[in-house]
Amino acid sequence: MVANARNLLRHALEASGTPAGSLILVACSGGPDSLALASVAAHTARSGEYRVGAVVVDHGLQPGSAAVAAQAALALTAMGLEPVGVRAVAVDGRGMGPEAAARTARFEALDAAATDLGASAVLLGHTLDDQAEQVLLGLARGSGTRSLAGMPAQRGLYLRPFLGLRREETVEICRFEGLQPWYDPSNADPSFARSRVRTQVLPYLEDQLGPGVARALYRSSRILAQDADYLDQLSLTMYDDLHVADGADILLAEDGLRSLPPSLRQRVLALAAVRLGGEQPSFERIRAAETLLERRGSAGPVQLGGGVSVHRQVRGKSVPQGDPSYGSLVFRNNRVLPPAVGAAPSKPSGAIGGFTGRPGRP
Template identity: 50%
Template sequence: MPGSPGSTAEPPGQAAAEELVENRRGKLHPAVARTREAVRNLLGELPHGTTVLVACSGGTDSLALAAATAFEAPKLNLRAGAVIVDHGLQADSAHVAETAAGQCRALGLDPVDVRAVEVGSEGGPEGAARSARYDALRDAADEFGADVVLLAHTRDDQAETVLLGLARGSGGRSLAGMAPVAGLLRRPFLELPRATTAAACIASGLRPWHDPHNDDPQFTRVRVRHEVLPVLEEALGPGVIEALARTAGLLRADADALDVLAADLAETALRRDDKEVHCEIGALADEPAALRTRVLRQAALEAGCRATDLTAGHIAAVDALITDWRGQRWIDLPQGIRAIRRGGFIVLAEGVTG
């Protein structure tokens, strides 16, 4: 969709942000303080000299993150730069990317790198753009020797993610939402509302770009943001977003504990060779479903299934080869992988037969 980097369209949360800023000119605004504190808390334990990159689109959240990181990184003896990913999905995307890069340089971030990507079609428009973006961020981290890439997801984004997981009928791991720390990636703003990042930009004199895609109802997340969450807030009262984000945190702790137990079980229940993954039925049959299905999912991934294509329905069908065996022939999984019961094992491999 064509967009305008100088658009005067009021982004979501703008009115609330203006209210937060009112009458606080000339002081360090609380919203700016909160963004800086969030960055400081998540980066404070990093070794001196670590390189940190901010993923910055030039939008409200990522620009507030860039400003907070530029301020805090030198105090923590960290090197801070930025990566701007140009998805090429709008006519003026190159100009938008260069504008964001200029803002990052003006904040004192260095290096600042603009990366153009080609967005495919696999996983739908949102999924394909996300995959291309994350690949570019990892490549940039490798090139600049960065140990951390900062993402600007807020508490509102977390709530939207939980609702999307509920709509898909996803398991506890999906409902756990986004983690504050996930390998290379860190999300300092997960406990901050979107209104805070907007207020921080206004108070700091920053001019964010408003992505027109954020108002386009063809995207599921946009419909959740503008149609579903307001209805829930009206019907259930304020605090729905905070409650959803809090639920994600609680579920994440449970999911992390189950993942550790499942990894231990997989060590004894899975056997691997060059072509096949074998799941020992005797080691899995009496285990709780929460552990058994995690191990089966790991086996399917190791056999060659892509995580984005592997559904809870697939895993339930494979699990039935253990818990509801009635002579099923095999289960077809993504990427041509099959699961078949052979002797005392569930065998997963490409095109495997009895």
């Protein structure tokens, strides 16, 4: 079991192109998953393959959290990891749920630690069970392919080498290594949807459908991740072909949008909103934007979230490509001041970045 975990870590580092001898950081809460990952990573440090440090993020959400973080740091130091640091964060829940707020604060701390220490990679201890829970939550929300693909094995500096490992295996690794993990009480708190999935929904499905449900959900996530990657790349190509920058606005040619299959058209529409600094639009908002292409009823605007709206270009507005006429959907960030009159429209060259549905976050 330990040997398999070491192979998973080695494969993740090699596949990501993490340079040998560079510093990698383990994000560790002191729980069994991240503690097991730290012990496996410590082996690569002892063998001289990589330098391995760790970051413990103290969210300050529970009594005694500082003591838990300090104990985790001591355990990591005892493994031989260096440097080991504790970063206390303030979780601001305004405008988002407590889980999302904690995740945002945690990744901000990890981003800062990686920058400060010059780390080549940050290891996260999510397991196959976490991935299965993520897929179920996506299904419950009625999400699309990207969300159902779950957590990526790699995004930027962040690697999840244990996505193929069961949670019970990380507990066994801790037992084998003589480690004493901390168990987060919030993982069993029924007020959190993820906790209910973990303690009630998945066990029920395993009982009713057989013990392979979690692994089947994980397998589905891998298949969907490949599909989502391919569709996202195609949509980026289509976006680059169709969009025109008109000052601070983005214009998308209607004829080109109509020619796309729905799966690509909806991604291109969402990509325009994200590129303007908006939120990832819901499926309902994207469908409302699509109705503008039918040229029946209102010309908009349709609010897509994050201050971004889209409307249909009306007759008489000069279109950068072609005669004054109908022709484009106009995306606008209403929180940005318009450019000076007479500013020349331009079309930037090259891709700006892949559409992920949740920009900037692993």
